[in-house]
Amino acid sequence: MALHRRTLLSSLAAAGVLLAQAPLAQAQAAWPAAQPIKLVVPFAAGGTSDILARLIGERLGVALKQTVIVDNKAGAGGVLGADQVAKAAPDGYTILLGTIASHAINPAMRAKMPYDAIKDFAPVVLLGSIPNVLLVGANQPYKDVKELIAAAKAKPDQIQFASSGQGSSQHMSGELFKLMAGADLAHIPYKGSGPAIQDVIGHQVPSSFETVTVALPHIQSGKVRALAVTTATRFPGLPQVPTMQEAGVAGFEVASWQGLWTPAGTPAAIVTRLNQEVQKILVQPEVKAKLDTLGLAHKDNSPQQFADFNRAELAKWQRVAREGKVSLTD
Structure with a gap:
């Protein structure tokens, strides 16, 4: 009798687990039919990441037959939005459009990360890489x-360089330049x-590292002079x-890159479908024409190739942080 009761209880428990798992399994099987997809941009509206998210999001919604909502969650150099994802x-149903800042520079430079x-x-x-200049x-x-x-x-420590902010790829281009x-x-x-x-144009600061997206019109107008791009190959627009x-500067290479992530544990089939x-x-x-105006160069890559790239970038900036004695604070 006792054995029968234990068997019955085990069967009921197993059934309960299956019932609890059923909604999740159904949601995964129906993806992306169940609800709109949120594409989180960890920066303010109007910047390169936001433009890219809206460009992709609209078309991804058509491809998946589901609404894709761009959600700007700015703060802490991309950390707040990334943490939400x-x-x-x-x-x-939640995707991050993150950058070198959220997934390489900040994790390498900050003592504490959420x-x-x-x-x-x-x-x-x-998604691609944008050269700095x-x-x-x-x-x-x-x-x-x-x-x-030479100067x-x-x-x-008397000649200055401007950047868009602490922990940006522009800032870290300068730190790597100092080291190398x-x-x-x-x-x-x-x-x-x-x-x-504007302060470089106005002669308040002699030099700067900047993305080609921002710098190009000022270079073309003659307001600033470009000395070098930071990528391994020349930029077609310059x-x-x-x-x-x-x-x-042998071996120097920096690009301001952008990518898509989902939370860890997202089913591989969903990740693969999104990639494709x-x-x-x-x-x-x-x-592609719009990407060219942004200076963004894309090459086909798999989720695993992107994972390997991210690890290599993180290790690179950890080395810069260590050797250059650079750290970031909020």
């Missing part, structure tokens, strides 16, 4: 990178790219500007 249900950039996310796809004001005497390095060595070139520049952080480049490696649909979107002619 890290703690969301892994059901395919999430683990590797363990708490399922990488979906690397080393600029000087049009009135500055530096005609190339070597002249700027910085002659006057340690032995050029002791003083960092001046701004609250955004706009005011930073074919006359050398790479940092060509300019004499987004990459179809990125090669559409009208989308």
Whole structure:
């Protein structure tokens, strides 16, 4: 009798587990029919990440036959929005459009993070990379990178470089430059790219690292001079500007990259479907034309390739933080 009762209780418990799992299984099977998908952008509206999210989100909604809502959750260099996604249900209905800041620089530079950039996310796809460019004001005497390095060595910590803010890829381009070139520049952080480049144009700060997206019109107008791009290959929109490696800083490479993640534990089938649909979107002619205006270069990649890339980037900036004695605070 006792054995029968135990068997009955075990059967009921097993049935209860199955019933509890049923809604989740049904939701996964029906994905993405159950509810709208939220695409979290951890930066304010109007920036490159926001433009990219809306460009992709609209078309992803069509491909999946489900509404995709862009949700701007700005703060702490992308950390607040990323944390929201890290703690969301892994059901395919919450996606992060994060960046080098949220998944490499901040985790490498901050002593405390509310999430683990590797363990708490399922990488979906690397959307692409945007070069940064080393600029000087049009009135500055530096005609190339070597002249700027020589001046910085002659006057340690007296020549300044502006960036869009602490922990940005522009800031960290400067920190890596200081390490690799032995050029002791003083960092001046701004609250955004706009005011930073305006002070270079206005001669308040002699140099800056900036994305080509922001810098290009000012270079073309002659208000600033481009000394080098930070990527390993030249930027098609500035074919006359050398790479940092060509300019004499061997091994230098930085790109401001963007990608999509879901919370860790999201079913592999959903991650794969998102990867495939987004990459179809990125090669559409009208989308590619827009990516070109943003300076964003995309190459096909799998979730695993993106995961490997993210790990390598995190390790790189951890080394910069350690060797350059750089840390970030809120």
